[in-house]
Amino acid sequence: MAELSWRERLFGGFKRTSDRLGESVSGLFGKAALDEQTLDELEEALFSTDIGPAMAARIRDRLAEGRFNRELTEEYLREILAEEIEKVLIPVAKPIEIEAFPRPQVILVIGVNGSGKTTTIAKLAHLFQEQDYGVMLAAGDTFRAAAIGQLKIWAERLGIPIVTGPEGGDAAGVVFDAVKQATAQGIDILIVDTAGRLQNKTELMDELAKIRRVLGRLNPAAPHDVVLVLDATTGQNALSQIEIFRDVAHVTGLVMTKLDGTARGGVLVAAAEKFGLPIHAIGVGEKIDDLRPFDPAELARAIAGAAYAR
């Protein structure tokens, strides 16, 4: 079978989300007249699809403008959805910019266990490799031997250096060694895995603060990026994670994973609208090139399930 293109994977990945959007309001299609009551139903139905209250209200207003007392078709609704989602995504679609001087640019990756953090680090490393940057990994999640092991396997597969420490060792120490080695080797980008213990906020905060102190000693501008990885399948829970991590870890941007095979992809829109944090990339599968920066127009149409004609 031929390899699917990124657009095919993107639209395929978001199919459950766009189906859910359509199904939630399918009872309203073809109604002779769109009246207040129908619009209320529509707003409520959209609200249940994770896209967020602000977006649901805007869609209602748009439909009231263009369709009041007229029939609502599925194509029209999906077009309006795509247009409104695109407006929200445009200001947040920002790939990580590599501009640190002196090198390396230090990217801390945070997120709860199971969010797809390790895989995302590997995918980001791969993206940067494709752009000819020299990349190194640091296994700063010293809490679990499995996390260190997983990252090592990825580093080997990608053919990039990795700095690790013993299980239960000092994460800040690993990061310190990694920055020194990266500097000596002329590495452009150092991606640091961190422990995702949200259960204990104080410990998490202390550990991140220590990593920051150590980094700051070597380079006051580091970490240059603090990227929070979120699992889209957790829906609204992803939004509360942003709130918590933003406060304890000074998040500078987001990556949302597992958007394939979930009907909850609308949460990406809610996250964009509620927090306005840059969204660097999205994950739509387990393969190494299933994580990419996105084109807001293309993504909006995938979420809305609108036909892609551009």
Ligand SMILES: Nc1nc2c(ncn2[C@@H]2O[C@H](COP(=O)(O)OP(=O)(O)OP(=O)(O)O)[C@@H](O)[C@H]2O)c(=O)[nH]1
């Ligand atoms: N379908 C799909 N699966 C993904 C995606 N990203 C990660 N995964 C899978 O999610 C699972 C967890 O990913 P990990 O990268 O191990 O997540 P982690 O946050 O490091 O998790 P722990 O190792 O448990 O801390 C793995 O089976 C990944 O292959 C994605 O975009 N789509």
